Amino acid sequence: MISLKINGKVQQLDIAPDTPLLWALRDHLNMTGTKLGCGMALCGACTVHMNGTPVRSCSLPVSAVAGADIQTIETINSPAFNAVQQAWRDLDVVQCGYCQSGQIMSATALLQTNNNPTDEQIDAAMSGNLCRCATYHRIRAAIHQAADQLGEKV
CATH class of the missing domain: 3.10.20.30 (Beta-grasp domain)
Incomplete structure (x- = not known):
């Protein structure tokens, strides 16, 4: 057990x-x-x-x-997660969607420790997440938008 x-x-x-x-x-x-x-x-x-x-x-x-x-993604709820979800919707990040729960979990973890990441920091944090649809530019833009949203709440 x-x-x-x-x-x-x-x-x-x-x-x-x-x-x-x-x-x-x-x-x-x-x-x-x-x-x-x-x-x-x-x-x-x-x-x-x-x-x-x-x-x-x-x-x-x-x-x-x-x-x-x-x-897991089923119950995660934090300001970073909510900002990431909203940015994903706003920027229409998802194409096929299969990788997105992993992408969202990695993006949320990044923003929980760094609410103003650079492109390089985003790329490093997300480097272990592959997207067959190649939505990497939208993912990076969404993380920046989520970071901006989090910054406004401070």
Whole structure:
């Protein structure tokens, strides 16, 4: 039995310790907002927050996250997340949408620690998230807009 803290709730799962967190979320907890892309932690579609830091859930065994605070896109709610969501809508960032939950989780983590990132800082923070539709310029513009929105609230 593995005990995980997911979205503020302790979950007891009867799964093997080497089960990837992604499969615990999707198959055992029915949280399908986190996507499988490559299965090798290279594309970022499976990004969740572990203790506030973006991590790739497809290659992270549940045994490595026991005791950590895991946040998925299903329940994240913060000023940074809300600003990112609004900017994504305003700038029509999404094309096919498959990678977007991972993109949004990475962008939110960036803005929670840096509310005025440069292009270079955005590119570095988002470098582990791939977009087959190549909406990178819209993603960067949306992160800047979200940062501007957050700056107005200060």
